């Protein structure tokens with residue numbers, strides 16, 4: 512079995528996901544290496560921060576540098592110098608979130624203009640399976656139709672229909688040796704549509720399932736309510752992946768509802784805006800109050816930034832747009848989310864997740880020190 516649940520606490524689960532490049536303890540936060548790099552960080556730094564698996568974007572790697580080139584250089588693991596597990600998305604999210612670039616959607620696939628140079632491109636279930644096979648990722652995602660929140664009932668239903676049709680074909684397409692394939696359920700927050708999508712996808716027997724089309728603009732209470740009733744509809748013995756959530760509260764709330772995997776660009780994106788995630792909330796290092804602050808970003812953190820540098824110094828780096836400032840904040844934010852997820856895992860094993868979440872969120876809500 513490639514997935515084993517080892518402990519539960521309410522709806523939450525702790526487990527182990529087994530991949531061709533190693534075991535992944537769950538729940539797990541997957542740092543995003545969009546273009547085969549977690550921005551500004553060496554793979555060893557990402558590993559030392561506690562990451563067990565990375566996400567890379569099929570859309571971007573398809574256009575730059577191209578899956579053929581990556582394959583010639585030994586596949587994505589060798590190419591980017593990361594020997595741990597890698598999940599690749601299907602590219603569908605990028606295509607459907609860049610809605611202005613779509614020129615046609617039909618039963619066979621989606622035609623769009625490349626965001627890089629505007630040239631015509633086409634993704635089909637077969638082509639994204641082939642791209643991900645050439646990249647050689649450990650987990651490949653199905654091509655899905657991911658509409659934004661608030662689309663018409665007809666458009667939402669069409670997204671579910673095409674997502675199932677494409678998943679059926681991608682299930683049969685060739686994959687890399689040992690590559691797991693996950694289906695993605697759509698349907699937004701509509702109970703009937705989401706239930707139908709989950710039933711159709713689980714009927715295809717994938718290695719894992721993602722809840723897609725959430726956290727796409729709908730109110731957070733509605734999103735969490737949907738995860739709460741939708742996650743239990745997925746098979747208990749398969750990993751569950753929530754695509755695109757990475758703020759501390761969001762992570763903890765989806766873990767509590769039975770999600771095992773999640774990803775987000777937040778830690779590095781916040782780093783680039785001079786923001787640190789800490790156990791007492793977010794710090795905006797541009798704020799003048801940190802000018803003479805000798806304390807670390809977070810006294811509870813043992814990352815390379817917090818063990819050596821002051822808020823005052825990092826603020827100086829950020830204000831001068833020094834690369835080290837970006838790197839230190841990215842390292843810290845990554846560590847913060849990975850520590851938080853590891854803490855949640857330990858709490859599930861100890862049967863005290865609710866207390867852990869209450870404590871973590873109480874700190875998160877406090878005024879920054």
Ligand SMILES: [Zn+2]
Nearest residue numbers: 812814817843
């Ligand atoms: Zn730190």
